[in-house]
Amino acid sequence: MRSDRTKKGLERAPHRALMRATGMSSEDIKKPFIAVCNAFNEVIPGHAHLDQVGKIIKDAVREAGGTPIEFNMIGVCDGIAMGHAGMKYSLPSRELIADAVETMVGAHAFDAMICIPNCDKIVPGMIMGAMRVNIPTIFASGGPMKAGKTKDGRVVDLISVFEAVAEHKQGSISDEELEEIECKGCPSQGSCSGMFTANSMNCLCEAIGLALPGNGTILALDPARHQLWKDAAKRAVEMARADGPLPREIVTQESLDNAFALDMAMGGSTNTVLHTLAIAKEAGVEYDLDRINTVSKKCPNICKVSPSSHYHIEDVHAAGGISAILAETAKKEGLLNLDCPTVTGKTLGENIAGAESKDLECIRKVENAYSETGGLSILWGNLAEGGCVVKKAGVDPKMLVHTGPAVIFESQEDACEGILEGKVKAGDVVVIRYEGPKGGPGMQEMLAPTSYIMGQGLGDSVALITDGRFSGGTHGACIGHISPEAAEGGPIGLLNEGDIIEIDIPNNRLSVALSEEELAERRKNWKEPEPRFTTGWLARYAKMATNASNGAVLQG
Secondary structure, eight states: TTHHHSSSSSSGGHHHHHHHHHHOHHHHHOOOOEEEEEEEOSSSOOOOOOTHHHHHHHHHHTTOOOOOEEEEEEOOOEEEEEEEEGGGGGHHHHHHHHHHHHHHHHHHOSSSSEOOOOOOTTHHHHHHHHHHOOOOEEEEOOOEEEEEEEETTOOOOHHHHHHHHHHHHHTTOOHHHHHHHHHHHSOOSSSSSOOOHHHHHHHHHHHTTSSSSTTTTOOTTTHHHHHHHHHHHHHHHHHHHOOOOOOOHHHHHHHHHHHHHHHHHHOOOTTHHHHHHHHHHHOOOOOHHHHHHHHHHHHOOOOOOOOOOOHHHHHHHHHHHHHHHHHHHHHTTSOOOTOBOOOOBBBHHHHHTTOSSOOOOTOOOOOGGGGSSSSSSSEETTTEEEEEEEEGGGSSSGGGGEEEEEEEESSSSHHHHHHHTOOTTTTEEEESSSSSSSTTSSSSSHHHHHHHHHHTTTTTTEEEEEEEBBBBTSSSEEEEEEOOOOOGGGGGGGGTTTTTEEEETTTTTTEEOOOHHHHHHHHHOOOOOOOSOOOOOOOHHHHHHHOOOGGHHHHO
């Protein structure tokens, strides 16, 4: 066993003495050591119950013949951090989590690992760490929350609350109506109920092969979730004894193609692009935006979930879950790689065999898809030489092609204030810049401004472009991850108020109506701004972060 180097032989008596001090018996020391990497904290609603999840998993590990050893991870609640300087810490936390997983496993010689994440940056951060240490690893998320319901029967979620703020500002809803939506929007523990980043990543874990079927859609408070946690624990012990499959055997170009096929089929969060590129780099797998677009162009969008429709994760689960989406997607010849290995010990094809949609409106047949191409698209042009990303599935058809004047804001905070004050009119293209990995720093999400645009009834007439990123809850003509970013001299930093922005999503184009000569002249006069942070973690992150087309990973 891998753990033998810390516990076997006379010279390891001091090590065993320390193990005994934690409560281990002689029998415990002889068994496989299973790391239980738990992201429990009392800040994030998706994580507040993970202490109990950890207990269930540890009991199941013991029952399966392993010795569970739990340690904890940090986590940022993107919703609570949203709209103020706290959001600058969200994406950087992914790197800290990856470093922490590497540190704990590298230092303590575990035989296998169970990761218990749930939300946003915690899932990809743990996967990145797992790629580095490459010991048998299985993911068992905390599960999604149910959607809420108001007294008049309206189904609501976190995005409803953000949009209600703008509706209240306009005077279209009362104080009492806003308070009711606030109180009903997030009714329980679990990751937020739409196809936002947390749920997108937990679903992608199934397609990649790092989690058991059901990981992405079984509700947090559903008793079936308890069985999934127990099954994951049992499987971790089996994987420890077999020393595999290993994460780097599972995460390959082909399994990442499967992940993006699922993403395109269900219209997942644009953040999945950022995170999966980072995971690929940690796994040593060549993967780029061109390959993502190749998958998108041949994958139909067969499922739309909030914020792109009225469906929520619980509806997807009732309709057959991720296995049903994958099984239907597999009917497009050559789209899925069904022979990819997974943590179940079976191939992806074996995992999804026999699955089918139980609700043909929630999970459609490929011949009745919302579109013949995927829910995400990569755009290029003189404004995005390195590419950018849009959730096409959430764009009003009238906005798939749009031309309008730039209304420029130098930060998300300025944009929020400007939108709520009425500075943005129908036909405009909102530009939020200096919010990329380096410029923000930290690439904070833009859920507040996009929600304010929607709440003011401008979703079918206003576009938004940024070198920052969006929440998985964003919908509308919102284009993010523009690379190169403004802080590294990218063209988005050269724009002037009123410049005409040209958006053509069907043809994968984002441009400004300026000549190369004019852009070159403006580039001569551009000056790199002073860093917003000069000390601490964010200052280090700003110096080391790559742009979004490279996954915003650290270099140096």
